[in-house]
Amino acid sequence: MTDSTRSSWSPALVEASRSFAPRTGYLAACTMGLPMTATLEAQRLDLDTWRTGGTSPIEYGAVVEEARVAYAALVAVPVERVAIGSQTSSMVAVVAAAVPDGAEVICVDGDFSSMVFPFLQQRHRGVRVRSVPLAELADAVSDDTWLVAWSAIQSATGAVADDAAIVAAARRHHVLTLCDTTQAAGVLPVDASRYGVTVCHAYKWLCSPRGAAFLTVSVEAAARLRPVQAGWYAGESVWGSCYGPIMELAPDARAFDVSPAWPVWVGALPALRAFAGLDMTEVWTRASGLGDLLCDRLDIARQGQAIVTWVDPGGDLEALTAAGLTASGRAGRVRIAFHLWNDEDDVEAVAGALRG
Incomplete structure (x- = not known):
């Protein structure tokens, strides 16, 4: 995610977005979220403390x-x-x-x-x-x-x-x-x-x-x-x-x-x-905005959602996986979910995988 992408974000949202692993190709927050750096550090410390009997x-x-x-x-x-x-x-x-x-x-x-x-x-x-x-x-x-x-x-x-x-x-x-x-x-x-x-x-x-x-x-x-x-x-x-x-x-x-x-x-x-500590209206505007941008790139009607879905007659989810992207499928539909670690590059990666 580039600094220019973050230029219009609030400082709190910028800080939160930087706490995730970069460029994961992960588009499945609706299945399972990614851990923040602080979460991983807290859990590692807890394991070490537990190992020596220091927890209570x-x-x-x-x-x-x-x-x-x-x-x-x-x-x-x-x-x-x-x-x-x-x-x-x-x-x-x-x-x-x-x-x-x-x-x-x-x-x-x-x-x-x-x-x-x-x-x-x-x-x-x-x-x-x-x-x-x-x-x-x-x-x-x-x-x-x-x-x-x-x-x-x-x-x-x-x-x-x-x-x-x-x-x-x-x-x-x-x-x-x-x-x-x-x-x-x-x-x-x-x-x-x-x-x-x-x-x-x-x-x-x-x-x-x-x-x-x-x-x-x-x-x-x-x-x-x-x-x-x-x-x-x-x-x-x-x-x-x-x-x-x-x-x-x-x-x-x-x-x-x-x-x-x-x-x-x-x-x-x-x-x-x-x-x-985040403004959830800002988070939603960002996530659903990426969703609408993807709809535009795929020539489907805008959904106004952070989770963009469409009926998959067969092949779309496999194509995304083959391109190194992590999406999900439910009830015969492909699901693309946008969250704090995603940006316009992810939109282009999905469009490229499906149109390539």
């Missing part, structure tokens, strides 16, 4: 709490509304377990399975799962709906949901909202206070090691959920919750915490701090 659970706990603070700032909610987890499906399962017998849940047709499967497993209680196209989601919400669940950005297509319309419809009908921001946080501005519940795995656009995930829950939503995953880390006093039979849960979103995989959070903290 209490020190790891402090790292987790700092990560919680950074994520809260990133998604614009009080830190008391943030719980930590390890994967989205287990956090969604907490919501699924709270759906009343016989109630209706509306999902998006073709959404990622972690946002659908947990609800399907409640059908033995009469829970009804209805899937509709993303564009029809807001209109599908009714007084018979208990929950509407969707991803802010669709994994397979990169399509950005009309969150304002969906949230407005849910409020009119007093329906709980659940939004998966895994494909949005780190590239698109996210205000988690708009939703009852959000889930996010930080290993994609937030460039963290896999195993660091977050749940945000409003005060109203928390009253409708039960912390069915509660373990020692969910206690009001973490170190006082190690042994039964009596346990007092945390009075805030920490009641939904799961025990953290400590080394993962050591690597996640520097990345979360970095992203919390």
Whole structure:
């Protein structure tokens, strides 16, 4: 990435872009993010410290709490509304377990399975799962709906949901909202206070090691959920919750915490701090702008997305791989994802591989 490319960027975005390996040909942030230099350094130091017995659970706990603070700032909610987890499906399962017998849940047709499967497993209680196209989601919400669940950005297509319309419809009908921001946080501005519940795995656009995930829950939503995953880390006093039979849960979103995989959070903290200090509108403008530039070069309609996708009848993904580029394919489509380490040269590399 040249200095001229960065000339119009803010200093914070320039610094963040320089913290990744140069010229990777990596166009798959929607599959897995790349690590920042600070993440790699933190993890290497942690391994060396662990090797000599210099680490401790209490020190790891402090790292987790700092990560919680950074994520809260990133998604614009009080830190008391943030719980930590390890994967989205287990956090969604907490919501699924709270759906009343016989109630209706509306999902998006073709959404990622972690946002659908947990609800399907409640059908033995009469829970009804209805899937509709993303564009029809807001209109599908009714007084018979208990929950509407969707991803802010669709994994397979990169399509950005009309969150304002969906949230407005849910409020009119007093329906709980659940939004998966895994494909949005780190590239698109996210205000988690708009939703009852959000889930996010930080290993994609937030460039963290896999195993660091977050749940945000409003005060109203928390009253409708039960912390069915509660373990020692969910206690009001973490170190006082190690042994039964009596346990007092945390009075805030920490009641939904799961025990953290400590080394993962050591690597996640520097990345979360970095992203919390960025202007996400600038990041999105840059990433989606590269996406539109690629659409222009490929003579397809602009998508206004950081993830550009098209139906691959066969050969495009192979051509990209043969050219040394890392892209991904989902649901019969090629996915090209642009993030902080990408620039116009990557656009030209994709166009050249497909037209060459």
